[in-house]
Amino acid sequence: xxxxxxxxxxxxxxxxxxxxxxxxxxxxxxxxxxxxxxxxxxxxxxxxxxxxxxxxxxxxxxxxxxx
Amino acid sequence: xxxxxxxxxxxxxxxxxxxxxxxxxxxxxxxxxxxxxxxxxxxxxxxxxxxxxxxxxxxxxxxxxxxxxxxxxxxxxxxxxxxxxxxxxxxxxxxxxxxxxxxxxxxxxxxxxxxxxxxxxxxxxxxxxxxxxxxxxxxxxxxxxxxxxxxxxxxxxxxxxxxxxxxxxxxxxxxxxxxxxxxxxxxxxxxxxxxxxxxxxxxxxxxxxxxxxxxxxxxxxxxxxxxxxxxxxxxxxxxxxxxxxxxxxxxxxxxxxxxxxxxxxxxxxxxxxxxxxxxxxxxxxxxxxxxxxxxxxxxxxxxxxxxxxxxxxxxxxxxxxxxxxxxxxxxxxxxxxxxxxxxxxxxxxxxxxxxxxxxxxxxxxxxxxxxxxxxxxxxxxxxxxxxxxxxxxxxxxxxxxxxxxxxxxxxxxxxxxxxxxxxxxxxxxxxxxxxxxxxxxxxxxxxxxxxxxxxxxxxxxxxxxxxxxxxxxxxxxxxxxxxxxxxxxxxxxxxxxxxxxxxxxxxxxxxxxxxxxxxxxxxxxxxxxxxxxxxxxxxxxxxxxxxxxxxxxxxxxxxxxxxxxxxxxxxxxxxxxxxxxxxxxxxxxxxxxxxxxxxxxxxxxxxxxxxxxxxxxxxxxxxxxxxxxxxxxxxxxxxxxxxxxxxxxxxxxxxxxxxxxxxxxxxxxxxxxxxxxxxxxxxxxxxxxxxxxxxxxxxxxxxxxxxxxxxxxxxxxxxxxxxxxxxxxxxxxxxxxxxxxxxxxxxxxxxxxxxxxxxxxxxxxxxxxxxxxxxxxxxxxxxxxxxxxxxxxxxxxxxxxxxxxxxxxxxxxxxxxxxxxxxxxxxxxxxxxxxxxxxxxxxxxxxxxxxxxxxxxxxxxxxxxxxxxxxxxxxxxxxxxxxxxxxxxxxxxxxxxxxxxxxxxxxx
Numbered sequence: 001x002x003x004x005x006x007x008x009x010x011x012x013x014x015x016x017x018x019x020x021x022x023x024x025x026x027x028x029x030x031x032x033x034x035x036x037x038x039x040x041x042x043x044x045x046x047x048x049x050x051x052x053x054x055x056x057x058x059x060x061x062x063x064x065x066x067x
Numbered sequence: 068x069x070x071x072x073x074x075x076x077x078x079x080x081x082x083x084x085x086x087x088x089x090x091x092x093x094x095x096x097x098x099x100x101x102x103x104x105x106x107x108x109x110x111x112x113x114x115x116x117x118x119x120x121x122x123x124x125x126x127x128x129x130x131x132x133x134x135x136x137x138x139x140x141x142x143x144x145x146x147x148x149x150x151x152x153x154x155x156x157x158x159x160x161x162x163x164x165x166x167x168x169x170x171x172x173x174x175x176x177x178x179x180x181x182x183x184x185x186x187x188x189x190x191x192x193x194x195x196x197x198x199x200x201x202x203x204x205x206x207x208x209x210x211x212x213x214x215x216x217x218x219x220x221x222x223x224x225x226x227x228x229x230x231x232x233x234x235x236x237x238x239x240x241x242x243x244x245x246x247x248x249x250x251x252x253x254x255x256x257x258x259x260x261x262x263x264x265x266x267x268x269x270x271x272x273x274x275x276x277x278x279x280x281x282x283x284x285x286x287x288x289x290x291x292x293x294x295x296x297x298x299x300x301x302x303x304x305x306x307x308x309x310x311x312x313x314x315x316x317x318x319x320x321x322x323x324x325x326x327x328x329x330x331x332x333x334x335x336x337x338x339x340x341x342x343x344x345x346x347x348x349x350x351x352x353x354x355x356x357x358x359x360x361x362x363x364x365x366x367x368x369x370x371x372x373x374x375x376x377x378x379x380x381x382x383x384x385x386x387x388x389x390x391x392x393x394x395x396x397x398x399x400x401x402x403x404x405x406x407x408x409x410x411x412x413x414x415x416x417x418x419x420x421x422x423x424x425x426x427x428x429x430x431x432x433x434x435x436x437x438x439x440x441x442x443x444x445x446x447x448x449x450x451x452x453x454x455x456x457x458x459x460x461x462x463x464x465x466x467x468x469x470x471x472x473x474x475x476x477x478x479x480x481x482x483x484x485x486x487x488x489x490x491x492x493x494x495x496x497x498x499x500x501x502x503x504x505x506x507x508x509x510x511x512x513x514x515x516x517x518x519x520x521x522x523x524x525x526x527x528x529x530x531x532x533x534x535x536x537x538x539x540x541x542x543x544x545x546x547x548x549x550x551x552x553x554x555x556x557x558x559x560x561x562x563x564x565x566x567x568x569x570x571x572x573x574x575x576x577x578x579x580x581x582x583x584x585x586x587x588x589x590x591x592x593x594x595x596x597x598x599x600x601x602x603x604x605x606x607x608x609x610x611x612x613x614x615x616x617x618x619x620x621x622x623x624x625x626x627x628x629x630x631x632x633x634x635x636x637x638x639x640x641x642x643x644x645x646x647x648x649x650x651x652x653x654x655x656x657x658x659x660x661x662x663x664x665x666x667x668x669x670x671x672x673x674x675x676x677x678x679x680x681x682x683x684x685x686x687x688x689x690x691x692x693x694x695x696x697x698x699x700x701x702x703x704x705x706x707x708x709x710x711x712x713x714x715x716x717x718x719x720x721x722x723x724x725x726x727x728x729x730x731x732x733x734x735x736x737x738x739x740x741x742x743x744x745x746x747x748x749x750x751x752x753x754x755x756x757x758x759x760x761x762x763x764x765x766x767x768x769x770x771x772x773x774x775x776x777x778x779x780x781x782x783x784x785x786x787x788x789x790x791x792x793x794x795x796x797x798x799x800x801x802x803x804x805x806x807x808x809x810x811x812x813x814x815x816x817x818x819x820x821x822x823x824x825x826x827x828x829x830x831x832x833x834x835x836x837x838x839x840x841x842x843x844x845x846x847x848x849x850x851x852x853x854x855x856x857x858x859x860x861x862x863x864x865x866x867x868x869x870x871x872x873x874x875x876x877x878x879x880x881x882x883x884x885x886x887x888x889x890x891x892x893x894x895x896x897x898x899x900x901x902x903x904x905x906x907x908x909x910x911x912x913x914x915x916x917x918x919x920x921x922x923x924x925x926x927x928x929x930x931x932x933x934x935x936x937x938x939x940x941x942x943x944x945x946x947x948x949x950x951x952x953x954x955x956x957x958x959x960x961x962x963x964x965x966x967x968x969x970x971x972x973x974x975x
């Protein structure tokens with residue numbers, strides 16, 4: 001049950017991270033450490049979401065009950 | 068590069084693909100599945116990445132910067148929701164043996180064949196061009212590697228797309244229709260798709276690494292040079308021309324696509340081995356998307372840096388870059404990756420569409436139109452497989468024709484996002500159906516129809532216009548010059564890019580109609596049952612097990628029925644497995660309970676779709692509609708009970724009335740009994756009086772032999788008179804009894820009343836003379852006859868006369884008799900001048916033994932039966948008798964008797 005709630009929270013976080021507003025902050029043609037800031041941000045955010053998803057899945061099986 | 072070489076590589080790759088599929092199927096048959104892991108599951112889902120991803124993402128990045136990412140962020144977001152949404156779809160689909168998105172919709176909305184067919188047709192219409200796009204990509208990639216000019220003359224392999232399509236059809240038929248039970252997964256196909264996903268990822272990464280590190284000095288150099296180039300630099304910070312709205316639109320459309328595209332449904336739902344795989348796939352699949360997109364922007368930028376603007380198709384940078392560097396082998400790897408992306412999509416999409424066409428379009432029609440023919444056929448597996456294979460060939464032929472006929476048009480190139488937008492039309496119907504119990508079939512039909520119509524108007528027709536098939540003014544000025552109806556700006560809505568505009572208006576129409584019609588209509592009974600099964604998918608399984616309506620179906624019948632579609636041996640095994648899973652000995656399973664019927668329906672649904680399965684079971688098994696019909700029967704029963712109790716109530720009321728009648732009758736009987744007792748008492752009393760008299764005078768005569776002769780004579784006269792009285796009394800009692808009992812034999816005939824009355828006067832003249840009573844007779848002459856028994860009529864007159872004479876004072880008495888004709892009959896009046904009758908006794912006068920001894924001293928003058936007999940006789944003859952006694956005038960009796968027949972003569 002907790003897992004379902006965590007995933008809803010994660011969805012809200014991801015929706016914000018991927019929102020045009022959040023992405024808008026980085027819509028400048030500047031390089032950060034040799035990489036476009038926008039590209040860096042998008043893939044970093046993406047990676048964080050995937051990592052959190054993996055975490056949720058890894059914890060899952062123990063409390064894998066019904067939703 | 069040599070075309071033969073490319074053909075050999077492609078053929079070699081495809082052979083490898085067949086081998087992988089064959090291996091996967093072999094392992095599955097051996098019970099050692101290779102696909103039972105979350106990683107393979109996630110890789111199969113990566114069929115999402117088509118040639119459009121492989122080549123098109125780079126092209127899109129070269130034009131719009133990072134906006135291509137939105138198409139992969141959407142699925143990532145959806146991945147977060149898998150736990151809620153996809154898991155529920157999975158649960159529902161497994162429980163209902165759903166085999167396609169059309170099946171899913173049809174099953175939710177009351178197993179409606181119309182809805183299923185509609186979804187199937189929309190899917191076919193929208194997805195076929197998408198398949199054509201894949202063929203085009205393969206064809207274009209071959210042309211890029213070996214320009215067509217190098218060997219055009221009579222080139223057998225010139226038509227690459229045709230050979231690819233043909234091979235794909237062969238693959239789909241081999242590995243997509245091997246088993247007819249679609250719910251039994253196509254393990255070989257999944258294994259091949261997972262393999263393809265690895266190939267395309269590795270190929271793309273290889274190209275990316277080669278471009279970044281072999282052609283350039285790492286991505287850093289690419290970015291640095293791009294930032295330095297004023298023409299390219301803006302791309303680094305660009306998220307597309309669509310702006311924020313366009314970004315959101317792309318994300319939303321791709322979210323819908325990952326959930327509802329037929330091929331995604333096929334791999335995620337139908338081919339799912341274990342629900343638990345979903346949790347891990349939900350992060351592995353986004354990771355895959357992240358990895359395959361890692362080098363998209365660098366390759367795009369490198370292409371823009373390497374080639375003069377416009378010299379090379381941006382969509383083919385992936386091939387062109389290694390080729391330009393002379394790295395043919397890398398280009399070949401890229402080609403194989405693109406081929407893998409294209410073929411993977413084509414295979415899964417074709418199988419998904421073929422299943423849909425077969426189960427939701429062909430079978431419902433066949434079952435309906437040729438139901439008898441189908442029911443008679445013992446084995447339908449061949450027919451089913453035939454339809455599936457035919458559908459596969461049909462889909463690929465359509466795809467190929469699309470490519471051939473409109474290959475280079477805008478309509479085809481844009482079909483990727485267009486089909487996403489069309490697939491998004493399924494979202495309200497499906498999500499609404501999964502979470503909203505009140506969603507109805509009409510709502511679904513309206514929403515889908517409206518959404519799809521608006522989609523066609525705002526996206527498809529403009530695409531046609533852009534391709535030059537219809538007048539371009541359609542876009543700029545609207546149809547017939549009506550500006551408000553411009554397809555890219557309906558009602559002048561300020562929604563920048565066409566896709567956002569279309570998404571908005573399609574959803575307005577779709578959701579509006581879906582919700583509106585759902586609220587306005589009432590779901591049918593089957594629909595309500597299905598709605599509950601869908602909405603409560605997570606909590607339903609237990610309750611389903613718990614309630615067991617009985618069904619009148621034999622398990623053997625079900626096995627035979629299912630066997631016709633999936634093969635007898637498989638059916639037998641499936642049923643045995645089901646029985647064992649429920650802890651029942653298969654051999655002892657004879658009567659099908661609701662669970663087994665539902666299991667049979669699910670098995671059938673796997674083979675021929677939910678709607679068809681329902682039709683089939685309903686025709687084959689009596690009382691199949693378990694829950695519903697039984698519920699209805701129970702309801703009917705309840706109604707019958709209510710009706711019965713009402714009848715019972717009525718009956719008990721009738722009974723009450725009857726018992727009241729009985730009570731009344733009983734009272735009457737008691738009264739009659741009492742009257743009889745009284746009568747007997749009176750009669751015996753009446754008999755005793757003369758007897759006593761006779762006895763005492765007889766004793767006097769015996770005991771006194773010396774009595775003078777005169778006295779002796781007087782005594783004997785008394786004895787004789789009393790004896791006569793006794794005789795008369797007995798005769799009267801007998802007469803009365805006979806009349807009352809209805810045993811008297813009436814001699815009814817037209818009788819002259821005057822004659823009868825005269826006879827009576829003659830008979831009683833002795834008494835009159837004896838008592839010195841005068842008699843005035845006034846008998847009318849020529850009176851019409853009356854219907855009567857003459858003797859009885861005489862008796863009446865005699866009784867009245869003797870009665871009158873009795874009560875007339877001796878010597879001074881006068882009795883007047885008159886007989887006259889009147890309007891309704893003759894009237895006989897007997898008037899005396901006696902003391903009369905007290906008013907209170909008048910009503911009782913004609914009762915038996917109503918003597919009024921108290922009126923006069925001395926013994927009664929009559930039996931008390933005379934008047935009673937008169938009344939009986941008169942009433943029997945249809946007349947009336949009455950008595951009146953005006954004070955001081957004596958008593959007057961009158962009898963009225965109707966004339967005989969209708970002919971009445973005017974009385975005198």
